Structures are given as C-alpha cells and as structure tokens.
Amino acid sequence: MDYIEHSVKVEKRSRRIKFAAAAAMLAVAALIAAGVFWGGDGNRSGADREGTTGAGEAGKSEVTAEISYDSQIGELSESESKSSASKTTGREESAALPTEETTYAYAYAGFSPAIANVDIDEWWLILVNRDNILPDDFSVSLAEAAPGTGVNLDERVAPHYAKMYSAALSKGIKLTPLSGHRRISTQKKNFENKILYYRNMGYGKAEATQLAAKIILPPGTSEHNAGLAMDICSLDVSFEKSNEFKWLSENAADYGFILRYPKDKTDITKITYEPWHWRYVGVKDAKKIKALGVCLEEYLDM
Numbered sequence: 365m366d367y368i369e370h371s372v373k374v375e376k377r378s379r380r381i382k383f384a385a386a387a388a389m390l391a392v393a394a395l396i397a398a399g400v401f402w403g404g405d406g407n408r409s410g411a412d413r414e415g416t417t418g419a420g421e422a423g424k425s426e427v428t429a430e431i432s433y434d435s436q437i438g439e440l441s442e443s444e445s446k447s448s449a450s451k452t453t454g455r456e457e458s459a460a461l462p463t464e465e466t467t468y469a470y471a472y473a474g475f476s477p478a479i480a481n482v483d484i485d486e487w488w489l490i491l492v493n494r495d496n497i498l499p500d501d502f503s504v505s506l507a508e509a510a511p512g513t514g515v516n517l518d519e520r521v522a523p524h525y526a527k528m529y530s531a532a533l534s535k536g537i538k539l540t541p542l543s544g545h546r547r548i549s550t551q552k553k554n555f556e557n558k559i560l561y562y563r564n565m566g567y568g569k570a571e572a573t574q575l576a577a578k579i580i581l582p583p584g585t586s587e588h589n590a591g592l593a594m595d596i597c598s599l600d601v602s603f604e605k606s607n608e609f610k611w612l613s614e615n616a617a618d619y620g621f622i623l624r625y626p627k628d629k630t631d632i633t634k635i636t637y638e639p640w641h642w643r644y645v646g647v648k649d650a651k652k653i654k655a656l657g658v659c660l661e662e663y664l665d666m
C-alpha cells in the first residue's frame with residue numbers, strides 16, 4: 365500500500381480510530397517488549413490470537429485489525445501475479461542484498477543474515493529465512509503455477525503446484541493461488557513503506573525497521589522471493605478451518621509441499637502461524653518432514 369494513500373485513509377478515520385491508533389502504538393511497543401514472532405507474509409493476527417501478553421484486550425484487537433488490514437493489502441499488492449514475463453533474473457533487484465564484502469542494508473537495525481547457500485544439488489531444500497538471505501546474484505526462472513491464474517513460481521516447482529491444483533479440483537477443492545513469486549524489489553518497496561509508516565508514528569529508524577520486519581520480511585529473506593512458496597486461498601488464520609486446508613494437510617506432501625510455519629514451531633521458525641503458506645521441498649522430503657512432525661529448520665539440522 366502506498367504511504368500517501370495510507371495517510372489519507374488515516375485522516376479519514378474517526379476520532380475513535382485515532383484513539384485506537386494511539387492504543388495500537390502502545391500495544392505494538394508492548395509486543396516488541398514481549399518479543400513476539402515475525403510475520404512472514406504480513407498477517408499478524410496469528411500471533412495476536414496466540415495470546416501475546418502486555419496489552420489490554422482493546423489495544424490488542426485494534427493492533428490486529430490495523431495491521432491485518434494494512435498488511436493484507438500489502439500482501440496482495442506484492443503478488444507478481446500480473447507479471448507477463450515468464451522469466452526473470454534477480455540481478456536488477458538486488459540493491460538491498462549483501463555480498464560477501466558488503467553489509468546488509470538493514471544491519472543498523474540488527475539484521476545480519478548469512479547468505480543462503482543456493483548452489484546446492486538439492487535446490488528444493490534451500491533455506492531462506494530471517495537468518496539466511498538470498499545472494500545478490502540470485503535469479504529464478506518462473507512459470508505459471510496453475511493455468512490461467514497468472515501467479516508464478518520457480519519453473520521447477522510450478523508443475524507440481526499445477527498437478528496438486530488439478531488433483532484438488534477433481535475433489536471439488538479449489539486451491540486458489542494468491543501469491544507466489546514476489547520480486548525482491550517489490551519486497552523492498554513494501555518493507556520500506558512499512559518503515560516509513562512507523563517513522564511517521566514517531567519511532568526512530570532502527571525501531572521502525574524492527575517493527576516493519578515483524579510484519580514484512582526484509583527483502584531477500586522471503587521464500588516468495590525465491591519462488592518456492594505459495595500463499596493459498598486466504599491470508600487469515602481462519603483458513604485452518606476450511607476444507608481446502610484440510611485437503612492440503614492430508615495431501616500436499618504427496619505433491620512436495622509442506623506447511624512451512626506450523627502453529628507449534630513458531631519458536632523455531634520465528635514466523636507466526638501461517639496456514640496459507642505452503643513451501644515446495646520435493647515429494648520425498650515433504651513426506652519425511654510430515655511424518656517426523658518437524659519444521660524445515662529442524663529437518664535440515666538432522
């Protein structure tokens with residue numbers, strides 16, 4: 365969402381909402397103090413519902429409403445779904461990424477990720493998270509994930525999504541792809557807009573950046589930047605109660621996809637529970653990860 369657009373919206377809000385924003389500020393500060401988890405896709409409601417302490421109920425629910433609204437629009441606008449290019453390279457979008465010699469652009473806020481090892485034979489197991497960033501020369505070739513959707517994934521992953529999509533559809537389940545590959549430049553733009561949003565609320569540069577990072581992953585650290593993950597159907601935690609989620613839980617591993625940020629692994633993934641975010645890791649490893657009941661970080665440590 366555009367920063368100016370946001371300001372206009374804020375202006376239009378009622379006095380009650382202005383009060384709520386103040387309460388939200390206090391609550392956000394309390395959430396930082398409580399050391400809550402990051403949201404990989406921007407939806408904070410999971411963490412809020414999981415019962416983070418330190419804020420009153422009213423303040424808490426306002427935080428949820430404010431941030432979910434904001435970030436969901438951000439998430440949808442982040443989608444590269446309308447991109448007509450079937451191929452892209454990461455070279456032109458690497459401005460914020462570190463090399464072996466340079467420092468990460470957000471190191472001032474305490475972010476110093478290692479450079480992810482993408483030169484591995486088992487490319488489907490690439491670890492991209494807050495501590496492992498895509499290298500500055502990262503590039504990915506894209507393909508449409510499901511016919512006619514315009515949502516792209518890594519071309520090696522897209523056929524697996526397409527297969528899963530049609531298998532589910534034959535059972536009356538529609539796995540609508542919401543957000544697949546996302547350019548690092550788009551991730552950077554959204555991240556910087558979010559920093560501005562917090563700067564405008566009066567936070568200092570480092571604190572505003574840390575707050576932004578709780579809602580949007582810093583550029584280069586999202587699995588969407590790698591084209592390996594898909595947000596499916598909804599960006600709300602209530603998705604876990606849907607038939608689509610039930611189908612995914614039972615069958616996605618057969619197509620190589622895992623629930624990447626499970627509810628009981630947030631202390632390891634450092635990402636809020638995201639029932640909609642499914643990551644391709646290959647059929648063999650997806651089945652193992654599911655059977656072991658571990659998250660990707662744990663699996664790669666074994």
Ligand SMILES: [Zn+2]
Binds near residue numbers: 404405593595640641
């Ligand atoms: Zn996602």
